[in-house]
Amino acid sequence: MNIDLSEQLSEKTLTTLALHRVKAVRLLDEKFDYPYELDLKNEFKSNSFNFADEVHNIRLKFPARTREYILEREWYPNQTSKVQKDGSPILEFESDLNLIVQGWIRGFGPDVEVLEPLVLRKKIIEDLKTNLNQY
Numbered sequence: 001m002n003i004d005l006s007e008q009l010s011e012k013t014l015t016t017l018a019l020h021r022v023k024a025v026r027l028l029d030e031k032f033d034y035p036y037e038l039d040l041k042n043e044f045k046s047n048s049f050n051f052a053d054e055v056h057n058i059r060l061k062f063p064a065r066t067r068e069y070i071l072e073r074e075w076y077p078n079q080t081s082k083v084q085k086d087g088s089p090i091l092e093f094e095s096d097l098n099l100i101v102q103g104w105i106r107g108f109g110p111d112v113e114v115l116e117p118l119v120l121r122k123k124i125i126e127d128l129k130t131n132l133n134q135y
Contacts, residue, residue: 054097055096056094056095056116056119056120057092057093057094057116057117058095058114058116058120059091059092059114060091060092060105060112060113060115061084061089061090061112062089062090062091062108062111062113063111064084064087064088064089066089067087067089070091071089076091076093076095078094079091079092080093090115097120097123102123102127105124106127
């Protein structure tokens with residue numbers, strides 16, 4: 001799959017790619033002018049996520065058997081985590097309720113429970129009911 005980000009994003013949009021997904025690289029005979037006026041420290045002063053809507057405290061609970069997998073990486077900037085007595089990890093972070101976050105949560109299927117906020121929990125339940133009715 002070829003990705004031409006220049007058609008999708010403005011010149012002022014910072015884009016990061018997941019390197020582990022890169023399957024091939026083709027060297028082009030093109031020149032790139034580094035934008036020396038770009039101050040990356042300033043761009044990422046708070047974090048790399050810019051929220052468009054109201055920010056919520058999101059708390060997710062995962063089964064104990066997923067503890068190592070969940071705790072071994074940073075899923076979201078400024079996330080915190082703790083382990084319950086039964087071994088289940090709780091992940092907490094702030095975000096708006098955008099489609100990317102919702103899709104990421106749905107991707108864990110039955111291995112995640114939204115504890116907070118209630119509006120997100122209800123949205124996931126509503127989506128699961130809709131999905132079940134499709135089948």
